[in-house]
Structures are given as structure tokens and as C-alpha cells.
Amino acid sequence: MGDVTRILSQIETGDRAASEDLLPLVYDELRKLAAAKLAQERPGQTLQATALVHEAYVRLTNDPSPSWDNKGHFFAAAAEAMRRILVEQARRKSRLKHGGNLHRVEMPEVAAPEGDSSERILAVDLALTRLDAEDPQAAEIVKLHYFAGLSLEEVGKVLGMSRATAYRQWTYARSWLKSEVESDS
Structure with missing residues (x-):
């Protein structure tokens, strides 16, 4: 059993001190995931990779009844936490109180690029x-690849599937999502 899996088992049994041992072991990987995801966002993004990692980590370790089977399961939960944080931020930014549909204009640039990433994330x-609801495995691949920034090879390893299956499922999920997003527009 690896160090991460051992510490996850300790956290699951209620050892709160074990969560302090976990962060140094997974921080670099979580930071890489967060940086990859935020690199896809438009310039001017106010959320930094470090803040995204810390918020996701706090949510994961403050869960009253965590149950992670292994390192891959933990990273899948981290990807889901990051996705939810980004969605919450997108929703918050789209509220009138926070500017609603106003777009940030950088000076001396004329205008921000077309296509608000907040709207895209929400869609x-x-x-x-x-x-x-239709295909949970395909949805998990999207979460890990699109929201957490894992490569499809890494997604395959995390989910215990071959590289070819991960690519095939990604192709299906991407096509399905594109169809859904376009029909909502």
C-alpha cells in the first residue's frame, strides 16, 4: 500500500492529523491539475491555481465521512471539487451583484475577446x-480531462481503463456535450 493510500485510510478512520501528512504528498500533482485547468481560462481570471488547490483540498479533508479507495479515487474527488469551485465562481460572476453580463475590458485593449468562459463553464x-445521468463513466472522463486537466492517458490510469477506451469515451462524451450545448443556445 502506497503512502497516499495509507494516509487516505487513516483519514477515513477519523485521524484528522493524517490530512496534514497528505498535503505534501499530493500538492504538486493537485497544483499541476489546477494550473492546467486555469490555463484554459481567459486572461484576467481572478482565481489562482494555488487558491483552487487549497479550496479543493479543504473541501475534501473537511468532508465528515471521506471514503477514498486509493490515490486515483482521491484525485477523481479532487477533480470534482475543482469543477464545483469553478462552476460556483462562474455562477457568482454572472450575478448582477458581481457585474452580471458586463465584460471586463483591459486597457489599453479595445475589448475582451468574444465568448465568456463563465457562460461556457455553466453551459x-x-x-x-x-x-x-445517462453515462456516468463518460461524465467522469469529462470531469477529469476538461475540468481537472488530466491527459487522456492519465484519465485512463485513474479510472482503470485502457488508453484506447479513454480516447473512445472522450470522443463520445465531447460529441454528446457539443450537441447538448449547441441545442441549449
């Missing part, structure tokens, strides 16, 4: 919820 999240 993908809505479609992803529908996909999860």
Missing part, C-alpha cells in the same frame, strides 16, 4: 449533469 456543467 458545459448543465450538459455534464445530463450526461452523468
Whole structure:
């Protein structure tokens, strides 16, 4: 049993001190995932990779009854936590109180690029919820690849499937989501 799996078992049994031992072991990987996801966002993003990692980690370790089978399961939960944080931020930004549909204009640039990433994230999240009801495995691949930034090879390893299956499922899920997002527009 690896160090991460051992510590996850300790956390599951209620050892709160074990969560302090976990962060140094998984921080670099979580930071890489968060940085990859945030690199896809538009310039001017206010959420930093470090903040995303810390918020996701706090949510994961403050869960009253965590149950992670292994390192891969933990990273899948981390990807889901990051996705939810990004969706919450997108929803918050789209509220009138936080600027609503106003777009940030960087000076001296003329205008921000077309296509608000907040709207895109919300549309993908809505479609992803529908996909999860229809095909949970395909939805999990989208969460890990699109929201957590894992490569499809890494997604295959985390989910215990071959590289070819991960690519095939990604192709299906991407096509399904595109169809759903376009039909909602």
C-alpha cells in the first residue's frame, strides 16, 4: 500500500492529523491539475491555481465521512471539487451583484475577446449533469480531462481503463456535450 493510500485510510478512520501528512504528498500533482485547468481560462481570471488547490483540498479533508479507495479515487474527488469551485465562481460572476453580463475590458485593449468562459463553464456543467445521468463513466472522463486537466492517458490510469477506451469515451462524451450545448443556445 502506497503512502497516499495509507494516509487516505487513516483519514477515513477519523485521524484528522493524517490530512496534514497528505498535503505534501499530493500538492504538486493537485497544483499541476489546477494550473492546467486555469490555463484554459481567459486572461484576467481572478482565481489562482494555488487558491483552487487549497479550496479543493479543504473541501475534501473537511468532508465528515471521506471514503477514498486509493490515490486515483482521491484525485477523481479532487477533480470534482475543482469543477464545483469553478462552476460556483462562474455562477457568482454572472450575478448582477458581481457585474452580471458586463465584460471586463483591459486597457489599453479595445475589448475582451468574444465568448465568456463563465457562460461556457455553466453551459458545459448543465450538459455534464445530463450526461452523468445517462453515462456516468463518460461524465467522469469529462470531469477529469476538461475540468481537472488530466491527459487522456492519465484519465485512463485513474479510472482503470485502457488508453484506447479513454480516447473512445472522450470522443463520445465531447460529441454528446457539443450537441447538448449547441441545442441549449
